[in-house]
Amino acid sequence: MRAHQRKLDIKHGCVDLSHGSGGRAMSQLISGLFHEAFGNEWLARGNDQSAFDVGAGRMVMTTDGYVVSPLFFPGGNIGSLAVHGTVNDIAMAGARPLYLSASFIIEEGFRFSDLKMIADSMGEAAKSAGVHIITGDTKVVERGKADGLFISTAGVGLVPEGLDLSAENARVGDRVLISGTLGDHGVAIMSKRQNLAFETEIVSDSAALHDLVARMVAAGGCGIRLMRDPTRGGLAATLNEIAQQSELGFSLQEEAIPVKQGVAAACELLGLDPLYVANEGKLVAIVSPDVAGAVLAAMRAHPLSRDAADIGEAVPDDHHFVQMTTSFGGGRIVDWLSGEQLPRIC
Template identity: 55%
Template sequence: MTAEQEERVLRRIERARRRKARMRDERITLAHGAGGKATQTLIEAVFLEAFDNPMLAPLEDQAVCPAGGARLAFTTDSYVVSPLFFPGGDIGDLAVNGTVNDLAVSGARPLYLSAGFILEEGFPVVELTRIAGSMARAARAAGVRIVTGDTKVVERGKADGLYVTTAGVGVLEHRFVLGAGQARPGDAVLVSGPVGDHGTTVMLARGDLGIESGLTSDTAALTPLVAALLDACGDGVRCLRDATRGGVATVLNEIARASEAAVVLEEAAVPVRAEVRGAAELLGIDPLYIACEGRMVVVVAAERADAALSALRAHPLGERAAVIGRMAPDPARLVLARTEFGGTRIVDVLIGDPLPRIC
């Protein structure tokens, strides 16, 4: 492809991305819950259209809400992972850590959670007790309290065992403004550790592939990593995102879109465990799209990149942190990956998720 042809393709992609989202599907599919393009369309064409307001419009993982003289971060999430128990965690600690992380990446100190349970008739009480204990331990480790909740029971066969919904509130104790729209050309892009551990672990735990592995989920609260990063880099931190559904690739696209800039990714710099890479190759999946539950993407001013890397690597959760790319002015709103073979490819958002029900 010539440079002129490539430019035409990029312009066509840009025009398509700027069109107002329209919901063309008549019924909801699994793709609409996978965190990719179908999810984005559903959110923008249905929910944002109905609920549009200044706190919702940025479409961050949480809303920042004024409350008197304070600023609060507020988030909610639902968990439908299958299986409920997997190496390294279960639906309980996943629900706590996921909500804590959505608060933490806004720079907030998480404080309180709610927990809602939809139980299926016949669900074993011993398993529910185990999950509740897991949630309690995760909450203590993250420094939060579960202070309210709700329980519903539905008929046998109507809830796949158990679904959990958690919401969380935290307080912002600094004046930094973090968000995908704050990234700018020249900034460094980092990831806090190996990508794809959680999604691959859950996939292997289903047993469909008959592969045994020592891999475990990376589910963990990111609060200490965020605190260390803000202490080290201050207002040099532009954006933090935990890379859950859709993986690092989807997060990078969200940052490029919100910032009106490009992300240029060095493919060889992205840390990926051998087990994850092997499973991904077997299934024909790019590890960049596989969900994490204890990793975050970080965008910092270029001059703070070394300080950010040192702060992350000083904590066990971030010991394999890496600089994986940079923000660039062009091509706006796109993510490009420089491959190990010297080429360049566009890293787009997938329609759905090749690994559904991983969170």
């Protein structure tokens, strides 16, 4: 799209229903705000879909919806999160993220200035992750029918030849590696909730992990059985899911699990367990014991995983339990969370 009569008044304006109508106002919003933030040759063509060339190979596709509240939090906002989260779901397959789509559902009355900050964060996060947001959609709903802004991103990526990370690959004796401290994202969000606000220096760990993954794959190859990012439900949910899918159990050492002091303190205050709190820039890898040392060393050499740790191993268990030896030498089962601990954390 080229000719537009008026510029958006980003400083003072708000989204209204006309911005979702398919008419001129929508076209102005898209070209004046989203194209500015994501600027690339695909969006400039103005088609309802975008094309790209691929070589023969294995691709992955993923999607996530983002409903985080509040929209802005220490260490990021819903925009950067929507890029990092989807990039990470691609990266967990060992794949190189290539292209993203973005679907915006906006509540009438949402401020252009907030939308611009969020779109700019998405553009920056995409740029630094080396991916392009090549297609999108904008819908507007009436005041009171959404909570400011929801974003759904989808993404595609390319899997290196010969790599097939999946829970079925896990074997008894495999090591459980974690890329860093647990619970930072969840605690950063909770510290800004209106009904909870407390003082903490903790910021979200929201980050794109594809480069870390590439280095881990270089170090461990197919000795890496699978990777997951422990987001909603934290490490506990992720390991229980893997246990179910791989038909194994896991045995963890509490002492080995890195948790920042500020996170531990906040969790104690809120009655939470860091094992269940969401992360947005961490991964768990299940790796064969013969490459675990090399993979852990590669992780510790990367700026996003200086605190990487070997926290336990896969064990035979018909019940697919995740068990933990506590710091006091006792044992406990780390079960699935059955209720809801932290709504709208991502």
